[in-house]
Amino acid sequence: MxxxxxxxxxxxxxxxxxxxxxxxxxxxxxxxxxxxxxxxxxxxxxxxxxxxxxxxxxxxxxxxxxxxxxxxxxxxxxxxxxxxxxxxxxxxxxxxxxxxxxxxxxxxxxxxxxxxxxxxxxxxxxxxxxxxxxxxxxxxxxxxxxxxxxxxxxxxxxxxxxxxxGATDAIRSANVRWLAGYRHPRHQVEPVAAALRRAFAAPAPLMAGAEAVGDPIAVLPVLFHLLWCHDLNADLSTPLHPGTVVSAVVS
The missing domain is CATH 3.40.1350 (Trna Endonuclease; Chain: A, domain 1)
Incomplete structure (x- = not known):
């Protein structure tokens, strides 16, 4: 040594x-x-x-x-x-x-x-x-x-x-933990994902954009997966809610 x-x-x-x-x-x-x-x-x-x-x-x-x-x-x-x-x-x-x-x-x-x-x-x-x-x-x-x-x-x-x-930020961690429930690739459902990217090409409230694409029960899991994958973006420093502004990520 x-x-x-x-x-x-x-x-x-x-x-x-x-x-x-x-x-x-x-x-x-x-x-x-x-x-x-x-x-x-x-x-x-x-x-x-x-x-x-x-x-x-x-x-x-x-x-x-x-x-x-x-x-x-x-x-x-x-x-x-x-x-x-x-x-x-x-x-x-x-x-x-x-x-x-x-x-x-x-x-x-x-x-x-x-x-x-x-x-x-x-x-x-x-x-x-x-x-x-x-x-x-x-x-x-x-x-x-x-x-x-x-x-x-x-x-x-x-x-x-x-x-x-040390300790993580409680709100951000709670948001990411929610999105993590949709991290598996099985939630990458087309053509719903493509429709969501178009719906949020201009920033819009989360629920309003989901409803514009279809039945939220079917659309929201895909939306959350896209947020997990950073294909869509939202401010995770405050709790996610229906009015959270979501936008498409420009490559």
Missing amino acids: TALRALPGGAAGPVGDGFEVGFITDDGVERRALLTEAWAVPFEQCRPVRRFPSYKGQKHHSGRWWSATAGGHVGFESWLERDHLMLLDFDPRVVAVSSQPFWLFWTTPQGKTRSHAPDYFARRGDGSAVVVDCRPTDRIKPKDAAAFDATRAACDLVGWNYQLV
């Missing part, structure tokens, strides 16, 4: 390429390498390095989210992680996402080896990468802060964006 430099919170980062990562490839092969040698690994395709247990009396809710972006299930270990995974799935810049993508290993100035598995690794369409940890601010203990600082330093070393995120 190479020489270390001190980081905020008592963590340590390498002067050279001292960070190591352990990961499991998409075909189940376990590997470990220096981060600077493995940075080009498609971690968005790697298997989780930890399991997502579910047992009676556990404090956190674990589960799997069906990701429209990934086309499969992605694990989470809390409602907070689920909400941020949902927002990554909704983000049009993200083209792939994985959970618990790798173990990061480093050595503290005291000579102790530490490890941390970030919550998510997301790949954007421009090729850039985002590493995400989810933890409410009031629940970050000094040892956790040191791990997050080390992870940020590791990401900086290889040009990844690092995000330590």
Whole structure:
């Protein structure tokens, strides 16, 4: 292991390429390498390095989210992680996402080896990468802060964006959670989708535009799917309602 430099919170980062990562490839092969040698690994395709247990009396809710972006299930270990995974799935810049993508290993100035598995690794369409940890601010203990600082330093070393995120915006999350109910491609129904794009070519109230196309019972699921896919646009900072102004996205 190479020489270390001190980081905020008592963590340590390498002067050279001292960070190591352990990961499991998409075909189940376990590997470990220096981060600077493995940075080009498609971690968005790697298997989780930890399991997502579910047992009676556990404090956190674990589960799997069906990701429209990934086309499969992605694990989470809390409602907070689920909400941020949902927002990554909704983000049009993200083209792939994985959970618990790798173990990061480093050595503290005291000579102790530490490890941390970030919550998510997301790949954007421009090729850039985002590493995400989810933890409410009031629940970050000094040892956790040191791990997050080390992870940020590791990401900086290889040009990844690092995000330590807490509680989500309640209204936006509620809106996206509603739209997520229509994220599956089965709601991309033609010619209804094309008719909705025409109906909202000029901004119009959500329900009025749906009724102009046909029976809202049949039309609204398609409309919500188009909002999820960003083919239609609406202000999600306020609760969705019949009068929400919707507009078509101009390519």
